[in-house]
Amino acid sequence: MAMDLLFERIRIVSPLDKLDSVGYLWVQHGSIVHCSTEPPANIPPTTCRIAADDWMAAPGFVDMHVHLREPGQTHKETIATGSAAAANGGFTDIVCMPNTEPPIDTPTVIEYIQRRATGLVAVHVCAAISVGRHGEVLTPMEHLHEAGAVMFSDDGSCVRSAELMRRAFEYAAPFDALLSQHCEEHSMTDRFDINEGAIAMRLGLRGYPSVAEDIIIARDILLAEYCGNRRYHVSHMSTRGAVRLVRLAKSWGLRVSAEVTPHHFTLTEDAADGFNTNAKMNPPLRCRHDVEAILEGLADGTIDAIATDHAPHAPSEKAQLFAQAPNGIIGLETAVGLALTELYHKRKFPLTRIVELMSVAPRRILQLPQPRIAVGEPAVLTIVALEQEWTVEPERFRSKSRNTPFGGWLLQGKPRFAINRGQVWECEL
Numbered sequence: 001m002a003m004d005l006l007f008e009r010i011r012i013v014s015p016l017d018k019l020d021s022v023g024y025l026w027v028q029h030g031s032i033v034h035c036s037t038e039p040p041a042n043i044p045p046t047t048c049r050i051a052a053d054d055w056m057a058a059p060g061f062v063d064m065h066v067h068l069r070e071p072g073q074t075h076k077e078t079i080a081t082g083s084a085a086a087a088n089g090g091f092t093d094i095v096c097m098p099n100t101e102p103p104i105d106t107p108t109v110i111e112y113i114q115r116r117a118t119g120l121v122a123v124h125v126c127a128a129i130s131v132g133r134h135g136e137v138l139t140p141m142e143h144l145h146e147a148g149a150v151m152f153s154d155d156g157s158c159v160r161s162a163e164l165m166r167r168a169f170e171y172a173a174p175f176d177a178l179l180s181q182h183c184e185e186h187s188m189t190d191r192f193d194i195n196e197g198a199i200a201m202r203l204g205l206r207g208y209p210s211v212a213e214d215i216i217i218a219r220d221i222l223l224a225e226y227c228g229n230r231r232y233h234v235s236h237m238s239t240r241g242a243v244r245l246v247r248l249a250k251s252w253g254l255r256v257s258a259e260v261t262p263h264h265f266t267l268t269e270d271a272a273d274g275f276n277t278n279a280k281m282n283p284p285l286r287c288r289h290d291v292e293a294i295l296e297g298l299a300d301g302t303i304d305a306i307a308t309d310h311a312p313h314a315p316s317e318k319a320q321l322f323a324q325a326p327n328g329i330i331g332l333e334t335a336v337g338l339a340l341t342e343l344y345h346k347r348k349f350p351l352t353r354i355v356e357l358m359s360v361a362p363r364r365i366l367q368l369p370q371p372r373i374a375v376g377e378p379a380v381l382t383i384v385a386l387e388q389e390w391t392v393e394p395e396r397f398r399s400k401s402r403n404t405p406f407g408g409w410l411l412q413g414k415p416r417f418a419i420n421r422g423q424v425w426e427c428e429l
């Protein structure tokens with residue numbers, strides 16, 4: 001892709017630069033060389049001029065919850081295919097989760113991932129809290145932090161022991177690490193299929209009660225406060241109770257943050273009706289009142305970030321009986337479309353709020369440098385066509401997997417370019 005692009009009449013939205021205006025944005029060899037409401041003078045014929053009316057340029061989007069499956073389960077996804085899916089979905093940065101095989105619980109595994117993640121998309125690493133994610137012994141968190149881990153979680157599982165979680169908070173205090181939790185009180189969710197509710201009852205499936213998520217969030221908020229106001233992040237929240245608890249913790253002045261997936265603000269448990277394994281995930285899809293509470297939390301700032309929980313599985317795995325099918329759906333290539341359709345178009349969220357949820361807040365939570373949209377800065381950009389309608393065709397995805405409940409959906413708002421590290425990716429969806 002040409003490395004000399006001039007986006008003409010593009011809406012530039014960058015909250016940290018106090019920018020929300022239509023103008024001309026010129027990217028040459030990885031740097032921003034012009035950013036103004038006025039067009040540049042003397043545009044060479046080699047510059048690729050793009051009519052970008054109704055498009056938006058924003059600081060590169062970050063997905064802070066991605067399962068890349070490598071090492072260990074490369075039939076589902078690899079660092080290369082997952083990174084390509086991220087760029088194709090408009091992301092410049094992702095955080096990969098530690099439930100690989102082996103898990104990310106040693107500096108060696110972090111180095112393995114870093115050596116393979118050399119493309120356009122920056123891959124940041126979330127390391128495990130406990131060795132093997134078994135919930136018994138803490139990992140060498142300080143060494144993992146020094147090796148580059150930006151966050152810690154046993155994601156896929158919850159740290160069951162309050163005592164171990166307390167020790168993790170205390171151990172991480174000197175380097176002020178961010179601890180994140182997959183919030184699930186496992187004693188209440190044994191072999192669950194979907195949310196505990198009407199659909200589970202009718203289909204004869206095992207239910208996961210929403211309170212099993214809330215109990216852990218409440219416990220961890222209390223621990224984070226008790227251990228001296230530690231940094232704590234709630235992964236993929238799905239319940240009304242979770243929103244209430246995070247809101248309360250923030251009102252206490254605690255350093256608590258939270259993310260939600262596009263599927264949890266778009267779908268309810270009804271999507272699993274008919275034994276649809278592409279609506280089976282952990283945490284499960286919940287009820288209408290949960291979705292409404294999440295949308296409120298997204299609007300009022302209780303929820304900080306949108307993250308996909310991109311969880312690839314092979315078609316043969318998802319084709320099993322509902323109870324046997326693994327949890328999780330892919331999300332990297334539908335997230336921008338769903339966020340713009342559901343939040344910007346349907347619910348009239350300001351674009352600055354969308355950019356905060358998908359770019360500014362994840363970097364703030366992870367303490368990553370914030371790219372700016374200004375002349376002389378490196379170009380770290382997500383470019384989307386705000387009004388463009390498109391139909392989700394999973395066959396076009398760059399991900400190795402196809403497990404999405406959104407195939408055939410008509411969305412409004414489509415990623416067009418991801419630009420980072422001197423490289424340009426033109427999205428093909």
Ligand SMILES: [Zn+2]
Binds near residue numbers: 155157182236282
């Ligand atoms: Zn999880």
